[in-house]
Amino acid sequence: MDTLTLRRSADLVWAGDRGRSRALLRAGAGAAAAACAAGAVAAAPGYASPLGAALALVPWAPAAVVLTLLLLRRLSHSAALLTGAAAALAGTLLLALAAPGTRGDPLADVLAALPNAGARILGSVPPLPVMVDTLLLPALATWLGGAVAAVAWSTGRPLTALLPGVLLLTGGTALSASASAALWAAALLAASAGLLLAVSSAAAVPGTVAAPGFSAEAAPARTGRGGGAGRWALRAGACVAVCAIAATAAPAVFATWQARPLDPRAGLRPHAVPEAAPNPLGYLSVWAAHPDTPLLEVESNRANVLRWVALADFTGTTWLPESRYRTTGRVLPAPDPAPPHATRQEVGITLTGLPGPWLPVVGAPRSLDAPGAAFDAASGTAVLARDGAEGLAYTVSGDVAQWRAGTLTGRDVPRSAAFDQYRRLPEDVPEEIIGIAAQASADGEPYDHAVRLARYLRTGYTFDPRAPSGHGLADLRRLLVEPGRQGGGGTSEQFASAFAVLARAAGLPSRVVVGFGPGGRGEDGTATVTTGDAIAWGEVYFSGVGWVPFDVTPGGREEGGDPEEPAAVGAQDSGLHSVGRPDGADWAPAADAAARQGGDPARVWLAPGAAAAGAAGAVLLVLLLRTLRSRRRLAAGRPPVETVLGAWRELRENLRLAGTGGVSGSTVTTVIRAAAGADPKQGGMRRLRSLHRCVNDLAFGPTRSVSKERAGRAAAEVREYVRDLRAGQPRTRRWSWWLDPRPLFWREW
Amino acid sequence: MTTTTSTDDTAGRGTLSSAEASEHAAAITALANTAGSAVLGGADTVRMAVVALLCQGHLLLEDVPGVGKTRLARALAASVGGEHRRVQFTPDLLPADLTGVNVFNQSSGHFDFQPGPVFANVVVADEINRAAPKTQAALLEVMEERLVTVDGVRYVAPDPFLIVATQNPVEFDGTYPLPEAQLDRFLMRLSLGYPDEEAEIAIMRRTGLPDPDTLRPAADAAGLERLRAAGERVHVADAVYAYIRAVAEATRxxxxxxxxxxxxxxxxLAHAARHLALALGRAYVIPEDVERLAAPVWAHRLVLTPEAQVGGADPAELLAEVLRQVAAPQPDAVVGG
Structure with a gap:
């Protein structure tokens, strides 16, 4: 059937009724479906329930392929795609039943989700909730990909049939931002591609039709061309070897690969959630003066410091919170980098008197069971995007860091522009404040600078619950400079602000965080957090560790009952900022060396190096395969039949590489004429006379044989011709001649 | 290619060796050169006419007047040492004018058969579409049967016997176009075309071409028979048969x-391809022979749909399109080695 190919015969695809071609057709359809399902596999980890998402998305691919192939029996391509689209819309109702949205009615859910499917995905915090709103777009994309792949496959274009799979995989990877899932999905896609190409090269490409009564000739021709069982065994062995190398080497290479898929959500500016108060720091002074008003009830088996709001934007008069909130499902994205030595804590919180839209969380929150909540992943702050915070009860779990000695020694702070907003200060910062920062950062590591600043504030000043509210530059100047170097007083509001400003002046990315101490625990394990438990602290970002809290408020826990001292609970328990305590004996940098090993520069280069080596290896492999094949084809000492056919293939391949050589299915003379036309030396058809005659003798002559001498002459003609052909090409083409991998995959010319 | 499925059509008679093929090709080339020396027009057209002669087929020359159709017929006749006749077809031409009549011989008292112009080696039927269908039918009977029946007596046409009918493609007023079934009986339809500048000026100078009647025959009847027998022994691979069949199927x-x-x-076509291959010195037919013969042998047999006719389609162009669409047998696949 290579012999006779009807190139126009899309409508004859289904005419073949032989069982073998039907099996091959099914295998190809299965491979196309698997290729399209790769996108769903890659996207599933982006959902709160990967398994559920996979179950909801993957079946769309085979359904689309099968249905489209069935429709293609009766309908034209476009009609089949349109009819299939109607079925896909019906399928979305099933999807709405399986993963309902917020409206309770599948039809209403689908109608609401259809125009907003993309916005719902981009506007939600990963992992996405498994609901029709977020599943609709990937499901329909999978369907469309499957349908297109089916059409492409049915018209005998296996590579086009793979294209939707590649696009879906890219989209799915962007959606889930999970590199490991993308690897598995890519493996699935690669396997599907292999199967698809194997099936299509098994000569059962739909679209080719055997001349009746001619198949008995074509079948042995095919196996004969492959060189029999030995060649197949060699191929199988090579495949196994490549797979084995990939299986052993890939994990090691990819383990060091820090690449993250591009997240399209990063480019989207979410709408801000309206805020009741621009920042909660102002509450602190009032609350310090009236420390006994209950704010919330906390249920947990451990005493935890709660985070409330992170404030990163300093205007000179006040700190403003980061407000890139996105609506979220129950599961929240993992923090990056993960908190060191973290433990998962879960607390139940009931708001009894807390003002503002912010929801207290514990550590780096990982799940938040509060309907209508929105979350800002950069600051780890949650807000309620609706009214009715009063009396709200919810549970939140989070990763609470355990600060151990040595974790921070040797860590640098990020210098990239992405962190500039955490170093930004107004222009009118008093000289004295800059002077203090300069003294603190005169020598040593960034961590030392932060520690010196924290120590300076904690030891040089006093806690004064009666201090007036205010944390702008004027208040800081009054606190830090005017009363003299010792003796000024303030609340955590001023000290946290002062620390963050000083740290910024010293070049450290910093911010202010407001939260609550654990509160007084009752006998039933429920703690009541009051206004007196509210506290602010400073945080500095260190590369590879993340935001590190520093306790900067002076005053001793020895003084007893100081409401603003959450560290009284103990650093190991609360997870709060005692790492910043410069005076703790457990802070001795015993594990310095260990900490310094984190940024081994050699590992940074491993992945790019491996990639470069792989690329170079691939290029060399292509070069080797091409030249070896070419040499083998034209080698002397082989049977004359093989020499002539090898020379013929070599000629056609090189002509196609040069962009000439006629369409596939041309006669021998047409090809030779095209070769003469492309000949830079203008030698005419006589240059390839022996080849011309030998090929015709072999293919159509009565004896089907040629003498060794004539075969040798034909090979010599081709060798010389190909050399001249290459020499006549443009420079870039000439250089890439033997590096082009495409001829290795050409089955016909 | 498995030998079991290969039905060797030349078995028994033996395949032609390549040396034999070259020898016969030289004889055919001599024949074509002889005829061609007196004719304007390409060597290809003359070679095709010779192939038709060897195939015992008939030619339909479709060309404007005055490009040498009759000359070609005379030259062909002369090159095989035969006789040629020319009949101008007109609406009042009767069948008997072609086949001949029985005439009463007063001296012998018997009816003597006076053979008509069809009893020649090469008959030129000029403007065949001008005669009434009845007369056309009489000619076509001779073409098919190589027999003429007059008053119950059969007379056999001479050998070689070649009818070269001409049609004028420009004028259609008062003509009776040949039906498809009758067109199908012509082996080839050829067109001589206008001569090139040099040849035409040579004609004006009266220096160009010798008179066909003065040609020396390049083959006799026995030689022609030998060439025909050799042509029958030309090998046709199964792949080529399948290719011919695939092209025909595509036209259907x-x-x-x-x-x-x-x-x-x-x-x-297969028959003509054998003789063409032999004329080119090959002992076997290749797909190019099929492509080369497709237009002369097939184009006049295709009937367009009314829509295509209105759209101005040309059967030869459609045939070329079909040939482009149907893949020729590929050496790799056929040999499979």
């Missing part, structure tokens, strides 16, 4: 063709 399914190629047409 072509949406713009009302009538595709008949089995007689495919057989005629």
């Amino acid at each position: 399914r072509h949406p713009r063709l009302r009538l595709g190629l008949s089995p007689r047409a495919t057989a005629a």
